[in-house]
Amino acid sequence: MVENRPLLTFFSHLALIVGISFIALPVWLAFVVSTQEASALFAGQVPLWPGEHFIENYSSILFEGEKNSGAPPILLMITNSLVMAVCVAVGKITISIISAYAIVYFQFPFRQAIFWMIFMTLMLPVEVRILPTFEVIAQLGMLNSYAGLTIPLIASATATFLFRQFYMTIPDEMIEAARMDGAGPIRFFVDILLPLSRTNIAALFVILFIFGWNQYLWPLLVTTDASYYTVVMGIQRMMAVPDSDPIWHYVMATAILGMIPPVIVVVTMQKLFVKGLIETEK
Amino acid sequence: MSTVTLKDLKKTYANGFQAIHGIDMEIRDGEFIVIVGPSGCGKSTLLRMIAGLETITDGELMIDDRRVNQVEPGKRDIAMVFQNYALYPHMSVYDNMAYGLKIRKKSKEEIEQLVNKAADILEIGALLDRKPSQLSGGQRQRVAMGRAIVRDPKVFLFDEPLSNLDAKLRVQMRIEIRKLQRALKTTAIYVTHDQVEAMTLADRLIVMNGGLPEQIGSPMELYDRPSTTFVAGFIGSPAMNFIPIQVDKKDATLPSGQKLNFSAPSGHAQLLLGIRPEDIEITTPELADLTLKVSVIEPLGADSLIYGSCEGMKEDLVVRVRDKALVQEEEIFSVRFNQQKLHYFDPKTNSRLP
């Protein structure tokens, strides 16, 4: 800042630390609870420091699951989440990067119409077309399958727009030089456009991985078979045990495990993540 | 090493705008052709039509004896140097130069040999592992040239390749391009808006205006016998002076009523007299063709430009003199025109009178 006001700077640091603590508190307490034994979680006890059952609780939930609610081992759910997140991210990037290529670099009938059709997907989140979409999936026999979990989600207006935007910034001479060098449309795409899009692809992957991992309603609709549950939706099955409190230490262990992979992705790829987030909103 | 033939080449855009109105030309093997003109004259469009980057609406384009109107740019066996170089930013200098060869399925050894040879010629051998972003403007320019020569094409195309360089580098690269083309003896077509570049590089140059070639010829032909006022004004710096005159029989009169003491061609009541600044000399009042009043003196070092106003003329007459001490600002002075270097134009058609 412009002037040196130690008090103000001190206050800023203080405010940030308080803010961070407030934001981190729920996760800390969830972790604390996840390391307790069941008897420590009766009414009137609010543990603030981790217990001694970390390994026991986590290994039990990871490899055996919570038997009361019929949830499968969390490791399986995490695998499902991982498959879904990676497939959704890769799928979205793939079909968006090629459709943006067609829209920007080719002239063909219905180009405009196709562009607007892709745009319309922005206005049709799953929440507003639950039933008919479910019927389509059911008719296509895609319930309880990885295909059903991922394919319907991979249309992406945002990713298409991002790549379109990026292509527009590439000078026209690049395609002209490539044509003079004898490159056709496919070579140009593979040799020039794809390598130039690397950073954008990586940034988008971070965003879309999180998007895929955090899907909730969609896996809720298309999976009835517990072996296809993802962590984020599976936890709901553990929360909603009729007429009894959730088994807190298991639920919280699941919550912690369910947020670790995407949080690691965001923190380790912070720069790409921020870039991806801001670029996709342009 | 090839000829390029343009037969009534035309270009009309989808919106109806006609960019090129029909050009006929034979470009000889090994010739250096410069297309020059103001922006929007169609010079770049013409080059891009030859390159295959713009479709040809009408007419014929032949490279050697092959009609290439419909041939993809990559298959015309031509190479192009772009204004902003268009180097692939993610590839090293080596890969930039090798890319076209790879697509043509040359062997690794052959590619290496060709790239190294081209790099030697352009003295960029030390830069082969660098990325374009690590190069200076002049180095990028060389790499862009390297990418063109490495393929040993039939024709080089240059699209204002020097306009992104600073003045000093521009002169240096201009000379190098000329030497390189002489050495390689490859037919070259070069587009520029800079008439100095055009004059110094060209074997023949095409002055374009409004989608039409105004004149085609060697630089000195165009300089000495410009066929239109446009060419006369475009070639040469500072530009040729134009003086509107009235002709009655053989007497020529200036707008001010001042009489010129030499005779003009008859047959036209109105004429445009053209005279270059270096063909006017300061003289004594007795020998004067015209009397002027100094408005500005621009010393250029070797010589000076004197802007002189004359009653009845809108624009100042420019006179180039070796010795600026001959006159002072605001002074009245007399000038004399070199009778051998007078140009006459028809003010209606703007074309040269013989």
Next chain:
Amino acid sequence: MQKQVRFDNKVLPYLLVAPQVLITIIFFIWPASQSVYQSFLVEDPFGLSSEFVWFANFEELFADSTYLDSFGRTLLFSFSTAFLAISMALFLAIMADRVIRGETLYKTFLIWPYAVAPALAGVLWFLMFNPTIGVIGFGLNALGYEWNHYLNGWQAMVLVIVASAWKQISYNFIFFLAGLQSIPKPLIEAAAIDGAGPAHRFRTIIFPLLSPTTFFLLVVNLVYAFFETFPVIHATTQGGPAKATEILVYKVFNDGFIGLDLGGSAAQSVILMIIVSGLTVFQFKYVEKKVTY
């Protein structure tokens, strides 16, 4: 929109857009048009026949007080969530922009909640507010304030608002910080030389320059609260107690998927579609996104 220099190819562009177009038609356009179609139908109780009834479903919906209540509740929920998330994020971004030491570290510690799924955010706060073992819930009870979101609708609402806002703070923080950092330094320095103190500068220079960002975030946060908070509610309160947290997206799911009221649910879907379309168009047309990073 498109390059001037293009490839000429009759088939390739169609092959390139085909996957995107097919998925869009099968899973987006077709189901959505089915929703629209069904919103004009009434099925008999056994699902055997249906009758075309024009706007009867919509009329019924707007005459239904539970729907209107849900509408109002959604507005309250959305604006509260957006306000909370935006104001917290703005405050933290200003602080983070002020400090020179440790900025990156603070940033890292502030952005990770973006990665936490809304459902998990709901679960975390569900624990925090639990009347018997949650720090806040138990603490409030211990202090004599009766807290039980299982029974008290307003308290349940507070729970889902806090959980939803908590997750969104990171997102807003990133945009505010980017916005703050894109304000030219000389501008701030000029104001300081003119004698404006930090608070005054914020009011007269920084905040006005941030207003496009703020406006943009308001729209994005409203869309988030309207549509993406379904998991928060479904995983925690399930719309209860007594529909106190039943916002529109939850209701459309509940009525259609659980209650199997096809026409009514389809009509609700159509209304939601109109809302999200309106917000999207608004966002694209009017919201300036002059955020550079």
